[in-house]
Amino acid sequence: SEAEYGAGAGSIMGCPMREVKNRRQKNLTDFKISPYLSARGNIANIFRGSTEEGYKAYHADKYDEDKNPNGIINFGTSENKLCFDLMSKRLTQTDMNLMEPPLLQYPDWKGHMFLREEVARFLTYYCKAPAPLKAENVIVLNGCGSLFSALATVLCDPGEAVLIATPFYGGITQSVFLYGNVKLVYAYLDSKITGTSTRPFQLTVEKLEKALQDARAEGVTVRALILLNPQNPLGDIYSLSELRDYLEFAKRHELHVIVDEIYMLSVFDESATSYFPGHLPVTVQHDALLRTCDWKLSHELANSESAL
Numbered sequence: 001s002e003a004e005y006g007a008g009a010g011s012i013m014g015c016p017m018r019e020v021k022n023r024r025q026k027n028l029t030d031f032k033i034s035p036y037l038s039a040r041g042n043i044a045n046i047f048r049g050s051t052e053e054g055y056k057a058y059h060a061d062k063y064d065e066d067k068n069p070n071g072i073i074n075f076g077t078s079e080n081k082l083c084f085d086l087m088s089k090r091l092t093q094t095d096m097n098l099m100e101p102p103l104l105q106y107p108d109w110k111g112h113m114f115l116r117e118e119v120a121r122f123l124t125y126y127c128k129a130p131a132p133l134k135a136e137n138v139i140v141l142n143g144c145g146s147l148f149s150a151l152a153t154v155l156c157d158p159g160e161a162v163l164i165a166t167p168f169y170g171g172i173t174q175s176v177f178l179y180g181n182v183k184l185v186y187a188y189l190d191s192k193i194t195g196t197s198t199r200p201f202q203l204t205v206e207k208l209e210k211a212l213q214d215a216r217a218e219g220v221t222v223r224a225l226i227l228l229n230p231q232n233p234l235g236d237i238y239s240l241s242e243l244r245d246y247l248e249f250a251k252r253h254e255l256h257v258i259v260d261e262i263y264m265l266s267v268f269d270e271s272a273t274s275y276f277p278g279h280l281p282v283t284v285q286h287d288a289l290l291r292t293c294d295w296k297l298s299h300e301l302a303n304s305e306s307a308l
């Protein structure tokens with residue numbers, strides 16, 4: 001019951017409490033509440049358990065065309081295996097063995113400057129940035145999850161909220177809500193074409209408005225909007241005009257915008273969109289808006305856990 005998580009846990013945690021109940025109904029013996037963990041610790045444990053279950057099963061019985069044709073194919077984890085050969089070739093070159101004392105010490109807390117400069121150059125080029133990205137505006141953290149937690153912490157106070165369209169990549173719940181103690185307010189996407197939607201699961205400003213107004217009516221302060229582009233799990237890529245609409249919505253309501261472009265460099269059929277995800281229009285930005293671009297090397301290039 002919610003009581004076991006302490007007063008307020010249900011209201012602060014919203015969705016995960018539902019998750020707790022659903023999972024308990026599924027199998028009451030699956031999840032044991034630890035008296036040694038906090039309410040959040042117990043919920044984190046449930047999250048971990050549910051994602052680990054499938055992952056363990058996959059590792060125990062991996063599909064192989066010849067050796068294990070009935071094995072499990074993992075559709076649940078995004079790893080870019082297409083470039084493994086290129087990566088291993090590059091990573092085994094002798095210049096990768098360079099290890100100087102500064103690399104073994106604490107760097108500038110925003111990341112080593114040489115790395116931030118390289119990332120700035122890389123993103124300027126691949127995002128086709130209208131103006132070069134400045135290295136001093138690049139911060140490197142260990143994974144998007146850490147970035148989401150850090151952003152939730154600096155943009156929202158405990159109990160405040162960020163708006164996000166659902167379904168969305170579930171790790172964000174952990175980073176923002178469990179570690180950042182910040183609520184997620186959902187703009188529900190409908191699989192059916194209804195009202196102003198012209199395609200399944202389409203994100204529209206009306207849906208964002210509704211979610212925001214509903215949250216405000218409940219007394220919830222929403223500080224930011226999270227956009228995933230390309231979207232996981234839907235695979236949607238927002239058109240330029242859609243992005244403008246979302247940004248104008250955020251500007252109208254003085255929301256920060258956090259754009260997770262982790263799959264920015266995925267290759268799309270030309271017909272998918274005329275818009276390149278990293279190339280966000282700057283004109284609709286507002287002083288009050290913080291556009292935080294969240295991009296991760298590992299999903300595009302390698303398995304390294306560096307992220308911007």
Ligand SMILES: Cc1ncc(COP(=O)(O)O)c(C=O)c1O
Nearest residue numbers: 078143144145169228232260262
């Ligand atoms: C949209 C999106 N953002 C963030 C992440 C997670 O990134 P990280 O593993 O660096 O925390 C994923 C992982 O699949 C993702 O799909």
